Amino acid sequence: MQRFGHRYRMSWTFTALVLAGSLFVPAAGSQTQAPFRSSVSSIGAAFRAQMTSWHKGCPVPVSDLRLVKVSFWGFDGQAHQGELILHRSYTSPVIGALRTLYNERFPIRRMRPVEAYGSSDDRSMAADNTSAFNCRGVTGSSSWSEHAYGRAIDINPLENPEIRQGVVSPPGGRAYTNRSKQAKGMIHSSDATVRAFEAVGWHWGGYWHSLQDYQHFSWNGR
Numbered sequence: 001m002q003r004f005g006h007r008y009r010m011s012w013t014f015t016a017l018v019l020a021g022s023l024f025v026p027a028a029g030s031q032t033q034a035p036f037r038s039s040v041s042s043i044g045a046a047f048r049a050q051m052t053s054w055h056k057g058c059p060v061p062v063s064d065l066r067l068v069k070v071s072f073w074g075f076d077g078q079a080h081q082g083e084l085i086l087h088r089s090y091t092s093p094v095i096g097a098l099r100t101l102y103n104e105r106f107p108i109r110r111m112r113p114v115e116a117y118g119s120s121d122d123r124s125m126a127a128d129n130t131s132a133f134n135c136r137g138v139t140g141s142s143s144w145s146e147h148a149y150g151r152a153i154d155i156n157p158l159e160n161p162e163i164r165q166g167v168v169s170p171p172g173g174r175a176y177t178n179r180s181k182q183a184k185g186m187i188h189s190s191d192a193t194v195r196a197f198e199a200v201g202w203h204w205g206g207y208w209h210s211l212q213d214y215q216h217f218s219w220n221g222r
Contacts, residue, residue: 034079036102038070038095043085052119053085058135059144065133066091070098072108072130075184082111085133087150090219093200094132094153097217100196107185109156121147125157125170125215128185139164152218155193159185160214162205179206179214187214 043051043062054062068084068091079102086094101108109128117123124131133150137143139162146152161173168174176186187193187206194204203221205213 034071036071036099037081038068038099040066040068040088040091040095043067050115051113053114053134055135059148060087060150064088065150067113068095068132070095070111071102072098072111073102073105075107075109077107080111082108082130083113084111084131084153085113085150086153087133090151093202093219096200097196097202100199101193104192104196106193107156109158109185122170125154125161126172128156128158130155130157139169146218146220146222151220152216154215155187155217156185157215159183160187160206162211162213162215164211176214 043065044067047067048062051062054065064087065085066088068086069081070084072080072082074080084094108130111130114121114124114129114131114134117127117129119134121134121136124134130153131147132153133147134145135148136145137148138145147154157170158173159176161176162169163177168177176183179186179188182188187204189206194206197204197217202217202219205216205218
């Protein structure tokens with residue numbers, strides 16, 4: 001009888017502590033968020049040797065470009081380190097916006113320089129790759145894209161396609177042309193992603209009128 005009473009008192013005490021909030025039990029599956037990390041470095045000789053996104057005649061020299069390494073949350077729910085090429089004058093605002101997205105746990109599929117896709121914008125978009133610098137012109141124009149200056153970034157192109165006169169780029173993004181849809185990696189008007197870039201003075205292509213470029217953010221809104 002005495003041993004039974006001891007067990008009863010212990011059980012009652014444990015229950016009381018739980019009800020009172022005095023006993024902390026970690027939630028199942030909880031984890032500590034990995035710290036955000038970023039770095040900025042000049043384009044080294046090894047990377048320059050295989051850098052096909054820059055060519056003679058580009059509006060900025062390679063010496064003005066920087067390799068940015070930055071943390072992001074993947075679609076797999078894990079923290080990753082991605083790489084972007086940006087103009088040296090625009091690394092800070094982009095890192096600041098991506099830090100906010102990381103804290104918000106906004107998912108990004110992948111983040112690699114376009115060299116991984118032969119510097120083809122079409123191939124990079126089809127792979128749902130988030131990228132920045134690529135010395136190319138504006139589609140259907142003789143003008144340089146803001147990407148050619150290293151002052152624009154495209155985020156999750158598949159979930160956030162460009163829609164120009166009914167043409168969807170990348171074609172696989174057609175499933176996401178209904179922007180009322182809520183899906184992982186999509187960007188919507190005034191959401192946390194748009195606000196993160198607005199906070200550093202960058203502008204979203206989803207607000208354009210002649211076309212909508214839902215993946216695109218740039219320093220000057222072009």
